[in-house]
Amino acid sequence: xxxxxxxxxxxxxxxxxxxxxxxxxxxxxxxxxxxxxxxxxxxxxxxxxxxxxxxxxxxxxxxxxxxxxxxxxxxxxxxxxxxxxxxxxxxxxxxxxxxxxxxxxxxxxxxxxxxxxxxxxxxxxxxxxxxxxxxxxxxxxxxxxxxxxxxx
Numbered sequence: 001x002x003x004x005x006x007x008x009x010x011x012x013x014x015x016x017x018x019x020x021x022x023x024x025x026x027x028x029x030x031x032x033x034x035x036x037x038x039x040x041x042x043x044x045x046x047x048x049x050x051x052x053x054x055x056x057x058x059x060x061x062x063x064x065x066x067x068x069x070x071x072x073x074x075x076x077x078x079x080x081x082x083x084x085x086x087x088x089x090x091x092x093x094x095x096x097x098x099x100x101x102x103x104x105x106x107x108x109x110x111x112x113x114x115x116x117x118x119x120x121x122x123x124x125x126x127x128x129x130x131x132x133x134x135x136x137x138x139x140x141x142x143x144x145x146x147x148x149x150x151x152x
Contacts, residue, residue, distance in 0.1 A: 048072030
């Protein structure tokens with residue numbers, strides 16, 4: 001295959017790989033944000049439950065304690081639902097990682113083909129140059145032989 005064409009294919013492959021790496025980074029960021037949100041919801045839920053227990057222990061308003069307990073439970077429920085979102089983001093991240101790995105493998109194959117094509121091109125160029133040199137040497141040798149015979 002032509003080295004120039006392989007170079008163009010390699011450039012395209014690198015662009016695809018860069019885009020796939022960007023998709024993977026975005027997917028990883030989504031997983032991290034979703035996990036942080038889940039942790040934050042769990043923490044807030046625990047804080048509201050503790051506030052409800054403290055209000056009950058200190059003889060505070062029962063209405064506040066019940067509201068805080070209910071809100072804490074809702075936060076914990078929402079945090080549990082966030083697990084589904086995290087799983088979806090993780091699945092997309094894993095798919096993006098597989099695509100990136102395939103593109104990297106393809107790029108590496110193209111790089112090997114390009115190196116081989118460049119070596120073959122260099123070998124052919126060396127062969128042509130050697131043939132030209134042999135022709136020049138041969139022409140001088142035969143010319144020199146022809147003049148020696150004429151002088152004698």
